[in-house]
Structure formats: C-alpha cells, structure tokens
Amino acid sequence: MEEKKSLKGAWTYLKRTYKFARKDKKYLIYFLLGCIVYCGISILAPLLAAKQILALTNETFEQLFWISLLILGIELLRNLDRFFNNYCSNKYFFAVQKNIQLEVAKETLKINTETLNKNSSGVFIERIGTDSETLADIFVMIIDYVTFAISNIGVFLSIFFLNKIIFLIFLVFLLILFFLQKYAMKKVQEKRKIQREKKEKASGFISELVRGAKDIKVLNAEESFLKKANEIATDLGQATYKMIRTRATFRLWNGNVRDILDFLITATGIYFIVKGNLEVATMIIIFSYRGHIISISDNIEGFLENLTRFTLAAKRIFDVIDNKEFPKEKFGTEQIQKVEGNIEFKNVSFEYEKDNSVLKNISFKIKPNETVSFVGKSGSGKSTIFNLIAGLYYPNEGDILLDGMKITSLDKKSIRGNLSIISQNPYIFNMSIKENFTIIKEDVTEKEIIEACKKACLHDFIITLKDGYNTLLGESGVTLSGGQRQRLAIARALVQKTEIILFDEATSALDNETQKEIQESIENMQGEYTILIIAHRLSTIINSDRLILIDNGKVLGEGTHEELLKSNKIYQKLYNLELKEKKENKE
Numbered sequence: 277m278e279e280k281k282s283l284k285g286a287w288t289y290l291k292r293t294y295k296f297a298r299k300d301k302k303y304l305i306y307f308l309l310g311c312i313v314y315c316g317i318s319i320l321a322p323l324l325a326a327k328q329i330l331a332l333t334n335e336t337f338e339q340l341f342w343i344s345l346l347i348l349g350i351e352l353l354r355n356l357d358r359f360f361n362n363y364c365s366n367k368y369f370f371a372v373q374k375n376i377q378l379e380v381a382k383e384t385l386k387i388n389t390e391t392l393n394k395n396s397s398g399v400f401i402e403r404i405g406t407d408s409e410t411l412a413d414i415f416v417m418i419i420d421y422v423t424f425a426i427s428n429i430g431v432f433l434s435i436f437f438l439n440k441i442i443f444l445i446f447l448v449f450l451l452i453l454f455f456l457q458k459y460a461m462k463k464v465q466e467k468r469k470i471q472r473e474k475k476e477k478a479s480g481f482i483s484e485l486v487r488g489a490k491d492i493k494v495l496n497a498e499e500s501f502l503k504k505a506n507e508i509a510t511d512l513g514q515a516t517y518k519m520i521r522t523r524a525t526f527r528l529w530n531g532n533v534r535d536i537l538d539f540l541i542t543a544t545g546i547y548f549i550v551k552g553n554l555e556v557a558t559m560i561i562i563f564s565y566r567g568h569i570i571s572i573s574d575n576i577e578g579f580l581e582n583l584t585r586f587t588l589a590a591k592r593i594f595d596v597i598d599n600k601e602f603p604k605e606k607f608g609t610e611q612i613q614k615v616e617g618n619i620e621f622k623n624v625s626f627e628y629e630k631d632n633s634v635l636k637n638i639s640f641k642i643k644p645n646e647t648v649s650f651v652g653k654s655g656s657g658k659s660t661i662f663n664l665i666a667g668l669y670y671p672n673e674g675d676i677l678l679d680g681m682k683i684t685s686l687d688k689k690s691i692r693g694n695l696s697i698i699s700q701n702p703y704i705f706n707m708s709i710k711e712n713f714t715i716i717k718e719d720v721t722e723k724e725i726i727e728a729c730k731k732a733c734l735h736d737f738i739i740t741l742k743d744g745y746n747t748l749l750g751e752s753g754v755t756l757s758g759g760q761r762q763r764l765a766i767a768r769a770l771v772q773k774t775e776i777i778l779f780d781e782a783t784s785a786l787d788n789e790t791q792k793e794i795q796e797s798i799e800n801m802q803g804e805y806t807i808l809i810i811a812h813r814l815s816t817i818i819n820s821d822r823l824i825l826i827d828n829g830k831v832l833g834e835g836t837h838e839e840l841l842k843s844n845k846i847y848q849k850l851y852n853l854e855l856k857e858k859k860e861n862k863e
C-alpha cells in the first residue's frame with residue numbers, strides 16, 4: 277500500500293518535473309537517440325571481437341585487417357557518441373535546473389512574511405541549490421539506467437535458451453536482490469530525509485555566520501559561534517554517517533547474496549557438465565556473462581536509489597511551490613492604478629502570536645500628502661503598523677483602507693506598487709549605485725537617478741567618488757555609512773515614484789550632519805508625498821504635520837507637537853525623556 281503510494285507520488289512528481297523540462301526536451305530526445313546508438317555499439321562490439329578472434333585463428337589476415345578497421349571505426353563512433361551524449365545531457369541538465377531554480381526562487385519570494393521569519397534561510401538555499409540539481413537530473417538518469425538495464429536484460433534472456441535451470445537460479449536471486457534493495461532504499465530514504473534537514477540547518481547557520489560576520493566580531497562572539505558551528509557540523513556529520521552506514525550494511529548483504537549466487541551457478545554448472553547435460557563452452561559463456569546479469573540488480577539499485585532521492589527532493593521543491601507547507605502571501609483582485617494617499621486604520625487589532633496582542637483596536641486617518649510621525653516607546657507597535665500597511669501581515673480584526681478600499685481586497689501591485697518602505701537599515705544591493713536603481717526600475721533614466729539623489733541629498737557625495745554613479749557598493753566596493761544607506765534608500769523610493777513613503781528612522785545615533793541631511797531629504801519630499809515616519813528623534817517630529825502617539829498598541833493621542841506637548845501627559849514624559857537623553861549625550 278505504502279509502496280504503491282510512494283510510486284504514485286514519484287509518478288506525480290515526475291509529471292510535474294517534466295513541465296520544467298518540456299521547453300528543453302530536444303536535448304533529452306538527442307540524448308535518448310545517443311543512448312540507443314550506444315546500446316547498438318555495445319552489442320556490436322563483442323560480436324566483432326569474436327569475429328576478430330575467429331579471423332586470427334583461421335589466419336585470414338586480410339579479413340582480420342578489415343574487421344580491425346571496422347572495430348576502430350565503431351570505437352571512434354562510440355567516443356563521439358559519448359561526447360555527444362555528454363553534451364546533450366549537460367545542456368539539458370543546466371537548462372532544466374535553471375528553470376527549476378527560477379521557479380523556486382519566484383515562489384520563495386511569494387511566501388508570507390510570517391513563514392519566512394519562522395524558517396531559516398538554509399531551508400530555501402538548500403532547495404534552490406541542491407534539490408533542484410537532483411530534480412533536473414532525473415530524466416537523464418532514467419534513460420541512462422533503462423539503456424543499461426535493457427542491454428543487460430537482453431543478455432539475461434539469452435541464458436534462458438542456454439540453460440533453463442541456471443536461468444531460474446538467476447531469476448530467484450535477482451528477485452531476492454530486488455526485495456533487499458527495496459527494503460534498503462526505504463531505510464536509506466528515512467536517513468536521507470533527516471540528513472537533508474540537518475544540512476538545511478547547517479546552510480542556514482553558515483549564511484547567518486557570513487552575513488553577521490561583522491557583528492559577530494564586534495560582539496566578540498567568534499568562539500561561541502564556532503562552538504555552535506561545530507555542534508551543527510557534528511550533527512550533520514552523524515546524520516550523514518548514519519545514512520552511509522545503512523547503505524554500507526545493505527551493500528554488505530548484497531555482496532554476500534551475489535557470492536552465494538556465484539557459488540550456486542558454478543556448482544550447478546559443474547553438476548550439469550558432469551551429467552553431460554551442458555557443454556563446457558556454454559558454461560564459459562554463461563560464466564563470462566554473469567556480470568551483466570548481476571548488473572541488472574545494480575541498475576535496479578541505482579534506479580531505485582535515484583528515484584527515492586528524486587522523490588525526496590521533489591517533495592521539498594514542490595513544498596515551496598505549493599501553498600501548503602510554506603503559505604504564500606494572499607492578495608485580493610481589485611486594483612488602484614495610482615493611489616491618492618488616504619490611509620485609514622479602522623478598529624485594527626493584531627497579534628503575531630496567539631493571545632499576545634500587539635495592536636489593540638486602533639483607528640486613525642492619514643490624508644494625501646500629509647507627513648505623519650508615529651511616536652512612542654520602543655516595542656509599542658509602530659513598526660507593526662508599517663508591516664500592516666505594506667500588507668506584510670494582515671490584521672486579525674478591523675480594516676485597513678487605502679483610498680477607501682480594504683487592502684485585503686487589493687491586488688499586489690496596488691499595494692506594493694504604490695508604497696515604499698525605507699527601513700532603519702535598508703538593504704543596499706552589492707552592485708553599482710546606478711544598478712541599485714535599475715534593479716528596481718529597469719527603465720529609469722540617468723536624469724531621474726540624479727534628480728532623486730539630489731533630492732535625497734546624496735548627489736554631492738556621489739560625484740566626489742572616482743567612478744561616480746558607477747561606483748560599486750558593498751563587499752567589493754565602497755561601504756556606505758548608515759546615513760548614506762538611508763539616503764540611497766530614499767532616492768530609490770523617489771525613482772519608484774510611489775505616492776506613499778514609509779520611513780523608519782534609524783535609531784542609531786547618527787552624527788548631527790547626517791541627521792540634518794536626512795532631515796533635509798525628507799523635507800524635500802514633504803507636501804508631494806504621503807509620508808509616514810517612525811520617529812526616534814525629536815528633529816523629525818517637529819517638522820511633521822501631525823504626530824500619532826502609540827503606547828502599548830493603542831493610539832493615545834494625535835496632534836501637532838505643540839498640541840500634544842500641551843495636552844498629553846504621556847507625550848510630555850516621552851519628550852522630556854528624549855530632551856534629557858539629548859542633553860546627556862551632549863555632555
């Protein structure tokens with residue numbers, strides 16, 4: 277029952293995988309034809325070799341010369357065929373792998389934020405990397421094994437005509453080997469599944485170690501990170517060892533069964549020869565071909581092993597593509613081409629985790645082209661409000677309206693295409709400054725980039741660089757300061773020309789000059805865009821049209837800085853605290 281299910285599963289996965297291969301199937305067909313030629317050559321070669329020996333013993337040297345020449349031709353053809361097969365299978369493999377990788381990457385980007393946060397990056401790195409290889413390899417592998425199996429089965433059937441008893445012994449042993457293999461495969465598969473999970477963990481940890489290298493050093497946490505790396509690597513090593521041990525144990529049994537088979541074939545052969553029922557020559561043929569017959573079991577083992585490995589990889593790949601294991605973001609179907617910038621929270625409640633409410637029945641309205649700052653203690657729910665506006669999470673209760681339409685009813689483009697988020701530590705791509713713009717908007721012009729950078733107060737800095745806008749950023753180029761990163765993110769948002777800009781001001785104490793420049797770039801945008809700011813510093817607050825005070829997930833006051841300062845005790849406390857901190861910092 278289980279077996280049937282898993283075979284059916286493999287078949288379903290094969291059909292689904294073929295969809296990635298369909299476009300490049302011509303290489304697969306060429307490969308198949310190449311394999312058929314190879315099969316023919318394999319059968320022809322020993323026949324010609326036999327003729328060669330005959331010609332040699334009969335001393336027909338002219339015939340021997342021509343046969344040898346023919347053998348040379350056939351062998352050259354075999355080499356050519358092998359080269360051709362290799363070319364086709366590789367061409368096919370890389371094309372299909374690319375198709376699979378692109379699809380998995382595309383689907384990974386659709387996964388909802390909650391699921392992405394819960395899973396380590398290794399989960400997706402491993403699937404896009406290793407598992408896609410296994411999937412891309414499957415059809416070439418099947419053709420390979422089937423070709424070999426067919427030529428070997430041909431040999432096996434010929435034994436039937438030579439001696440039926442020996443044929444029967446082969447058959448029984450092949451069946452024993454087959455069931456042994458099936459059992460072993462199941463066990464290896466279980467171990468492999470665990471090993472793949474551990475590998476995911478290790479990959480995720482390595483990517484964290486590389487990405488966080490700077491912080492790890494500053495935190496002086498190298499030792500504990502290496503200790504953890506050691507634990508994870510040991511764990512992976514053990515899981516891999518267990519898988520290999522299971523396979524090795526099976527191979528031991530497999531070898532024993534083969535040796536017994538060898539012995540039985542020899543004994544039976546001798547018995548028949550002694551009885552006069554078998555010629556020595558026939559026995560020699562059977563004996564010299566037994567390798568081919570036993571290879572059938574290797575072919576089946578290889579085939580089953582690859583098929584189970586494929587099934588596991590396919591499950592892991594299709595788990596990402598399907599919507600069950602890693603749920604995707606949900607969007608509605610209604611569209612707004614160009615939003616005006618009205619945002620409304622209507623009795624919105626939200627929790628990341630059950631029974632741990634973060635936003636508690638909050639309501640507020642924002643008008644187009646208004647600049648509104650959210651203020652409040654850290655952890656009060658300000659970033660969560662941004663996450664909800666960007667559709668990264670959905671409210672548990674209440675509605676969020678964009679130009680009067682529920683954002684749950686809007687399609688992806690209407691939400692994401694109309695707003696930009698400038699986070700505290702924006703992600704700057706390790707490309708040139710110019711490419712940081714073209715990657716988000718292909719048709720952006722040089723003029724637009726320069727204008728945006730001028731508005732974001734970054735242009736003057738960029739022109740001091742030797743390569744100007746072509747300067748490489750990140751690992752292999754110039755490292756930008758925190759303030760410059762934010763200003764570049766502002767410029768990126770400006771070229772996107774989204775009506776709404778969500779700005780999460782950096783908490784880290786930026787120097788006064790940088791602060792002033794960021795402030796200036798925001799001022800440059802004010803009045804033209806709907807700007808929502810999570811304000812960590814007083815300077816931004818003062819220039820906002822309005823402040824919304826958030827405390828413990830509730831709106832505790834709205835108004836201008838002066839209004840709140842006059843009437844709101846919590847705001848007064850917060851303001852005085854920041855003033856005090858500022859003073860202390862100065863001292």
Ligand code: ADP
Nearest residue numbers: 393628629634653654655656657658659660661
């Ligand atoms: P603020 O931006 O005001 O500092 P946040 O909106 O980031 O506050 O956080 C509000 C609360 O939600 C905090 O208690 C925080 O721990 C929690 N929180 C934030 N993000 C997540 C998340 N992804 N999963 C679970 N809890 C979260």
